Amino acid sequence: MTQEISLRRRITNVVMLSLTGFCTVLVIGVLFFILGYLFVHGARSLNLAFFTQLPKPSGETGGGMANAIVGSGKVLLIAVLIGVPIGSLAGIFLAEYSNKTFAFTIRYVVDLLNGIPSIVIGIVAYSLVVLPMKHYSTLAGGVALGIMMIPIAVRTTEEFLLAVPNSLREGAMALGATKAKTIFTVVVPAAISGLISGMMLNLARVAGETAPLLFTALGNMFWSKGWLQPVATLPVMIYNYALAPAEDLHQQAWAAGFVLLALVLAINITARLIIARGPASSRR
Amino acid sequence: MATPQQPALKDITSAPASNAAVSRSRLCKLSAKNINFFYGSFQALYGISLDIEANKVTAFIGPSGCGKSTFLRTMNRMNEALRNTRVEGELLIDGENLLAMDVTYVRRRVGMVFQKSNPFPKTIFDNVAYGLRVNGVTKKSVIEEAVERSLTHAALWTEVKDKLQKPATALSGGQQQRLCIARALAVEPEVLLLDEPCSALDPIATLKIEELLFQIKDMTTIVIVTHNMQQAARLADRTGFFLLGKLIEIDDTRTIFQNPAKKETEDYVTGRFG
Numbered sequence: 085m086t087q088e089i090s091l092r093r094r095i096t097n098v099v100m101l102s103l104t105g106f107c108t109v110l111v112i113g114v115l116f117f118i119l120g121y122l123f124v125h126g127a128r129s130l131n132l133a134f135f136t137q138l139p140k141p142s143g144e145t146g147g148g149m150a151n152a153i154v155g156s157g158k159v160l161l162i163a164v165l166i167g168v169p170i171g172s173l174a175g176i177f178l179a180e181y182s183n184k185t186f187a188f189t190i191r192y193v194v195d196l197l198n199g200i201p202s203i204v205i206g207i208v209a210y211s212l213v214v215l216p217m218k219h220y221s222t223l224a225g226g227v228a229l230g231i232m233m234i235p236i237a238v239r240t241t242e243e244f245l246l247a248v249p250n251s252l253r254e255g256a257m258a259l260g261a262t263k264a265k266t267i268f269t270v271v272v273p274a275a276i277s278g279l280i281s282g283m284m285l286n287l288a289r290v291a292g293e294t295a296p297l298l299f300t301a302l303g304n305m306f307w308s309k310g311w312l313q314p315v316a317t318l319p320v321m322i323y324n325y326a327l328a329p330a331e332d333l334h335q336q337a338w339a340a341g342f343v344l345l346a347l348v349l350a351i352n353i354t355a356r357l358i359i360a361r362g363p364a365s366s367r368r
Numbered sequence: 369m370a371t372p373q374q375p376a377l378k379d380i381t382s383a384p385a386s387n388a389a390v391s392r393s394r395l396c397k398l399s400a401k402n403i404n405f406f407y408g409s410f411q412a413l414y415g416i417s418l419d420i421e422a423n424k425v426t427a428f429i430g431p432s433g434c435g436k437s438t439f440l441r442t443m444n445r446m447n448e449a450l451r452n453t454r455v456e457g458e459l460l461i462d463g464e465n466l467l468a469m470d471v472t473y474v475r476r477r478v479g480m481v482f483q484k485s486n487p488f489p490k491t492i493f494d495n496v497a498y499g500l501r502v503n504g505v506t507k508k509s510v511i512e513e514a515v516e517r518s519l520t521h522a523a524l525w526t527e528v529k530d531k532l533q534k535p536a537t538a539l540s541g542g543q544q545q546r547l548c549i550a551r552a553l554a555v556e557p558e559v560l561l562l563d564e565p566c567s568a569l570d571p572i573a574t575l576k577i578e579e580l581l582f583q584i585k586d587m588t589t590i591v592i593v594t595h596n597m598q599q600a601a602r603l604a605d606r607t608g609f610f611l612l613g614k615l616i617e618i619d620d621t622r623t624i625f626q627n628p629a630k631k632e633t634e635d636y637v638t639g640r641f642g
Contacts, residue, residue: 251482252488254446254449255488255551257449257475258446258480259476259479259502260473260476261498262472269498270488270498273488273490
């Protein structure tokens with residue numbers, strides 16, 4: 085009897101272990117397949133012209149995506165300027181001021197906002213910015229990505245502030261600091277490395293968003309002056325070039341994908357390093 | 369910061385020396401009148417009335433959960449940071465009810481050191497300077513002088529004077545707690561509350577803190593909560609015994625330990641329970 089049970093258990097154990105192991109390998113395999121494929125194709129198509137030249141008119145070969153690289157940077161800058169202040173201040177409110185039921189409601193709403201498909205956020209930015217101004221623009225793209233950054237910004241801020249020990253708040257208040265002073269001179273500085281890296285991961289997440297940019301930033305074959313003209317961005321360039329009926333453009337799309345991935349990876353790794361070295365790490 | 373000290377000094381000098389009872393009441397720095405405290409519907413303190421004498425060390429002893437820390441935290445209104453708490457009664461500091469004052473003003477006058485050292489994740493210098501800076505002191509020379517003076521009083525200056533710009537979290541546990549005392553002293557509080565400041569420290573670090581408390585008691589009035597009865601006996605001029613949210617008795621430390629008026633106190637100090 086006991087032998088039987090233990091045999092059955094051993095079989096179950098082996099089966100489950102193999103299954104979980106197989107799935108793990110599958111996940112890692114898919115990731116490395118994508119990375120490797122992108123690396124092989126992207127790196128092959130990459131050259132100096134890609135970073136320095138504008139796209140060539142259809143029919144001609146060569147050219148680059150300098151405008152899209154700068155364009156992505158501009159759109160992300162606006163996104164950060166919108167998403168980070170709104171998100172982090174709301175997160176501070178949630179962590180430090182609001183009562184339980186209100187915090188629960190807001191948290192729920194923020195999670196819902198996070199679940200909204202990005203194309204819907206694009207439509208919102210389209211009706212908020214593009215329609216009134218009557219043209220596509222860097223600003224509209226930035227607003228769309230900025231809105232997308234808000235939910236994660238709120239939640240990461242809240243989490244990192246709640247991780248700051250209450251004894252620090254008490255210590256500051258016992259010295260006669262007001263609540264606001266306590267938050268901005270002790271609590272936020274104690275959590276700053278977590279906050280910065282959280283925002284960077286957030287930025288990396290929206291850097292690859294394509295759908296909300298399709299009808300906000302639109303795209304542009306030339307340099308976009310200022311903030312109120314249509315602008316080229318890397319994800320939208322990839323989308324357009326990958327659909328185009330020319331091998332040369334496909335190669336450019338691969339290169340753009342590679343650059344975008346490298347950018348996102350770089351942001352990710354920097355953020356991880358900041359977390360690991362920050363004063364808020366668990367070591368202290 | 370220096371101005372609030374004035375009334376206390378004046379009271380001492382003008383107290384008629386002939387009448388001991390009057391002189392004692394004049395020396396009284398803090399006075400609790402019938403304090404009740406509630407966490408939600410749970411009553412943690414029952415009608416606490418006592419006087420804390422100026423420039424003396426007062427110790428509160430009692431078993432865990434007896435309300436001594438709750439009462440200590442009532443004296444600088446730290447409990448207000450907790451939700452759903454309520455306090456009744458009057459707490460007079462130099463005759464004024466501190467429960468009716470602006471809370472940040474109260475905390476500037478009544479400083480606190482916590483059970484677990486809680487240095488800010490800043491440099492040693494910035495930790496000590498923090499209280500001055502949040503209270504609007506910006507002059508560099510004033511801050512530097514106060515930092516050195518406070519660290520000296522906290523018996524930490526010689527150990528840290530060459531590493532003021534190092535993170536405070538790199539100090540040892542005992543040093544961190546002395547840093548927290550220095551931080552509290554920097555704003556020159558009239559009363560310093562200490563909530564079991566040595567409970568996480570080894571005997572040598574504890575001894576250092578006891579020595580420094582003894583040194584600073586002519587600068588400030590000290591109230592200390594302790595689980596360690598020997599510590600109360602060594603340090604305190606007066607000792608109060610708490611049990612189940614009530615103040616059983618408060619008297620000169622010698623009386624409490626050698627000839628207490630109440631049976632419960634005697635049982636506790638002789639180690640029969642608690």
